[in-house]
Amino acid sequence: MELLQAMRIAIINTGGTISCIGEPLAPMSAADFADASVRMLNPILTHQFPDLEIGYLINIAFPESSGATLDSTNLQPTDWCIMAKGVLTNYADYDGFLVLHGTDSMDFTGAALPFLLNAFDENGNGSAVLSKPVIITGSQVPLYNKKSGNAELTINFNTDAFQNVCGAVASARTGVPEVCAYFQNKLYRGNRILKTSTSRFSAFSSPKYPALAEYGIELKLFNEHWLPGPVHDSVSLDNPDVLARQQAMVDSIAENIDHYPVAQLNAFPARYSRNTVSAYMADMISAIVSTGASGLILESYGEGNFPSGNPDSPSDGAIYQALNNATNKGVNLVDCTRVIGGSVNNSAYASGAWLPQVGALSSADMTPMSALAKLMILTSFGSIQGWSRDQLRAMFQTNLAGEMCSVNSLDSRTNAVLMPSQSICTLDGSARLTNDQAAGPVLIAVSNDTLLWSLPVVPVAADLPGRLVMQDDGNLVFYSRYNKAIWASNSGTSVGASSKLVLSGHYDVNSPCQSKLLMQVFNYATNTCAARLYQTP
Known part of the structure; x- marks a missing residue:
């Protein structure tokens, strides 16, 4: 038996x-x-x-x-x-x-x-x-x-x-x-x-x-x-x-962790005066900051829209100024949505496009609960590890435990494929890799559409649209519409290499030489760079 x-x-x-x-x-x-x-x-x-x-x-x-x-x-x-x-x-x-x-x-x-x-x-x-x-x-x-x-x-x-x-x-x-x-x-x-x-x-x-x-x-x-x-x-x-x-x-x-409290603030209709630069919600934000909050989760309307206190000139609004003051005092702001479905896209409307100016981080499709817990724990851990504020902000916007969609990477074991018209971008949105239906994968500077990188092998029209796949052998491969391999990064290994394509850093169209943009195949099984596809000079 x-x-x-x-x-x-x-x-x-x-x-x-x-x-x-x-x-x-x-x-x-x-x-x-x-x-x-x-x-x-x-x-x-x-x-x-x-x-x-x-x-x-x-x-x-x-x-x-x-x-x-x-x-x-x-x-x-x-x-x-x-x-x-x-x-x-x-x-x-x-x-x-x-x-x-x-x-x-x-x-x-x-x-x-x-x-x-x-x-x-x-x-x-x-x-x-x-x-x-x-x-x-x-x-x-x-x-x-x-x-x-x-x-x-x-x-x-x-x-x-x-x-x-x-x-x-x-x-x-x-x-x-x-x-x-x-x-x-x-x-x-x-x-x-x-x-x-x-x-x-x-x-x-x-x-x-x-x-x-x-x-x-x-x-x-x-x-x-x-x-x-x-x-x-x-x-x-x-x-x-x-x-x-x-x-x-x-x-x-x-x-x-108790030294790094994070608060949530829901968007709601409230009094503001654009002439006297005052607003009830601005007073609430200032009060939260005064209690020693290390972070503030904004539960915005819709795709990430939040009242500024001045509809015509957001930077003159009391709420804008209160949030900007919070950022200057070291408080990390996160733009979430109180809507239970969908993702944050605060650039879709002028009423949300100002939020990055005051340092608000996009939460992608994280829930407000996940955003609060993640920010509080990462802030606590980061203080122990000696992270800079930029490191903390980058880690917050990175998919770590499946809490959000991966905005800047393709992972061979989870989100491995970039389908036609899909894209990934840097965490600050300055550069985007798009699988263009008519050209294949192209890396562009977002602010002026400057082409930074494309496939070394130009696909013919009959091969398009295709799929960009981060394979679990470590190879990044572009397949034609008929599943023929058109191009590969040649970074694979015969024994397998769990890897991800990562787009990191920042691209400044006004000062390209000062930019630090990197697109690489990263083998996280060995913690090494397997292929560097693009790097600013």
Whole structure:
């Protein structure tokens, strides 16, 4: 008889509705919840999954709560570090982790944990990479039922709590190497979720990124949307040295993060006066800055439009001046959108085009929750590492853990193809590589359309339009419409080389010699440049 290899899943109960009981609802302690689950939940799960072993990490406590668990309404940034440390401390002993969490701030925790369970070098490449599933779930109704003090505790079977726990455990067994959120039959990327309902069991959605799995009659995996995990053992959290380094990093961030608070400010109709240069929202911005904020997330209208305080001359507006003053004082501004779908494109309208002038960074398609968590954690980590402000701003606009679309790169393991009419650009938007339908890939200076680079081999009209592909062997290849290789960077290796095409730096059309624009094939498996396609003199 063949013995099954045990699949070990650890459950961390942080609190929330899922672990509340009684009338009115009150939280169970982590120990009481674990005891009830061992008696009533474990037999059901192990009947479905005979190889499953479940451990309950009951010593992970939140100091601000006398009961150790915590309603997610009261979570602080340091509590993200407590959860991350709980995973890292027990990482070697389990194959996956299930985090039970309240729904109020689950989208913030889902955004924060990927930046605490992964680390990145100055190029945005993973230096410590999560290799196991961390699944966050919760519920709209409790998992257990107890009508009175003397009543026997029972499972609420026909509820989202029971279904979500079962689905989250099944999802953890897949080995998906990232932080996810499971809710109402769907597995989502954790830093892409939004709470979109207070009353439906489908409380969360992911408008800007597809689901990673869906539970119907069986669990259907959409692994083409998964993060690929560590590129090599040398950066995997399975490596004891990497794990120890990440634990130390989280400890340092926990000590540091409260010094770098980030606030969110929603765009809303409010009083302003263009003649006296005053505005209610400008006063709010100044007040936020005066509290010591290190960052400000603007939840703008539409594609990234924010009131300036003067419709005809934004730079004369009180809001413009308040934001500009914030930037000059070291506050990092981020332009997000309060719209749940789509991306930020503040250049589309004059009412948003002024925001880069005051230093506002584009968030692409990040959620405001991801933008807040990312900026706070990167600012804290960057202060420890001695990053310059420019380094921090570049890292913020780089896709690190799947939280945003990659605006300046093609990655062989995730977004590998540039289709006709698609483009990538530098983080500041000064140069753009476009796969032109009539010319193939062309690199241009955006402000005056100066051609900087094109394929060394000129495609004939019959070959176009084509595809530019960053292959996992390290070769950047342009294929014709009939899938014939027209040109290659010749940077590949026979043993494979996970790589990305990166467009970085800045191009100044008025001072080309002062520009620092670089387009390269970067082999991030070996952390080396494999091919330099363009570099300003």
